[in-house]
Amino acid sequence: MNSTFRVSLIAIFLPLLMNAQDSIPEPHRNQYVATDPETVFFVGEFFRGYSVNNSIWENYSQLGFGLDFNWFVLPYLTIGGQYSVGKANLKEGQISNTGPVNRITTHYLGLHLGYYHAFNREWNLHSQAGFGEVHNVNHAPDSRFTEDGNSLMLQSALGYRFDKTATIFLKATLRWDRMDIEAPPALDDYFNKHSLLLIGFGVRLHLQNPNG
Numbered sequence: 412m413n414s415t416f417r418v419s420l421i422a423i424f425l426p427l428l429m430n431a432q433d434s435i436p437e438p439h440r441n442q443y444v445a446t447d448p449e450t451v452f453f454v455g456e457f458f459r460g461y462s463v464n465n466s467i468w469e470n471y472s473q474l475g476f477g478l479d480f481n482w483f484v485l486p487y488l489t490i491g492g493q494y495s496v497g498k499a500n501l502k503e504g505q506i507s508n509t510g511p512v513n514r515i516t517t518h519y520l521g522l523h524l525g526y527y528h529a530f531n532r533e534w535n536l537h538s539q540a541g542f543g544e545v546h547n548v549n550h551a552p553d554s555r556f557t558e559d560g561n562s563l564m565l566q567s568a569l570g571y572r573f574d575k576t577a578t579i580f581l582k583a584t585l586r587w588d589r590m591d592i593e594a595p596p597a598l599d600d601y602f603n604k605h606s607l608l609l610i611g612f613g614v615r616l617h618l619q620n621p622n623g
Contacts, residue, residue, distance in 0.1 A: 454479035456582060456613025460497060463585075464606040471499035471515060477611070481525060481537075489525035493541065494518075511551035518546040519562060519586075535578070538567040545588045560590035560603075570615060578615040583608070 460473030475497030481489040497517040521543020529535045547558040566584035573579075588605040 450618065451480070451482050452578075452615050452617040454481070454580075454613055454615045456580075456611045458495075458497075458582070458584070458609045458611030460499070461608045461610070462605065463608050464600075464604070466601055466605045468499070468605050468607060470502055472502055473497050473499045473517075473607075475517070475609070477519075477613075483527070487527050489527055489537070489539075490523070491525065491539075492520075492522050493543070494520050511554070512549045513552070514550040516548040516550070518548075520544055520546075521562065521564065523564070533572050535570045535572060536567065537570065537580075538565075540565050545590070547590070558590050558592055560588050562589070563587045566609075568615075572617075575619065576617050578617065580613060580615055582611045582613065584611070585609075 454477070456477045456479070458475050458477060460468070460475065462468035462471075475495055477493060477495030479491060479493045481491035483489055495518075497519075499515040499517065501513040521541045523539040523541025525537055525539035527535065527537045541564050543562050543564070545560045545562045547560075549556050549558065564584055564586040566582060568580040568582035570578040570580035584607075586607045586609060588607065590603045590605070592602045594602040
């Protein structure tokens with residue numbers, strides 16, 4: 412191969428190689444990637460609950476607040492914990508279906524496994540599955556009593572990320588609570604098996620490890 416031919420090849424392919432390198436997009440600073448030192452994020456949310464089966468919860472209006480912690484064990488996999496408290500007030504005219512209980516305070520404490528996916532530099536989806544414990548405090552005009560149970564949940568949050576730290580999101584959660592209340596067989600599902608849809612919004616704070 413003579414020198415003229417070599418020079419011609421270099422003249423043709425060197426600009427193409429440099430252009431190809433320039434065209435490779437670098438990850439945006441807001442998008443989570445494997446080399447990003449981001450390790451954890453915290454969540455605060457407000458939600459409204461709806462009963463999606465025939466249970467005692469359909470007689471109450473539900474509002475609540477939740478706190479969530481997540482740790483990245485892989486660039487896309489999270490594990491964490493969640494605590495939420497909900498306030499449920501009896502809807503007008505429903506006392507015949509609930510007895511004297513006019514207000515219920517629900518405490519949920521659970522663990523979850525999640526999948527985090529960034530669509531682009533701003534939009535992302537965080538889906539989770541988990542289990543936990545439910546503690547209901549029932550309030551009547553002249554008494555107060557508690558109920559305990561177990562819970563399973565599936566949830567997904569669509570987030571919009573402003574920068575490396577702050578995200579706002581909308582979230583939908585399906586939660587199945589199973590209580591342990593003594594009830595006649597015909598009413599067991601009504602008092603013990605609750606399927607809830609929780610619609611919420613909130614803020615997510617991403618924290619980075621400065622040492623990588």
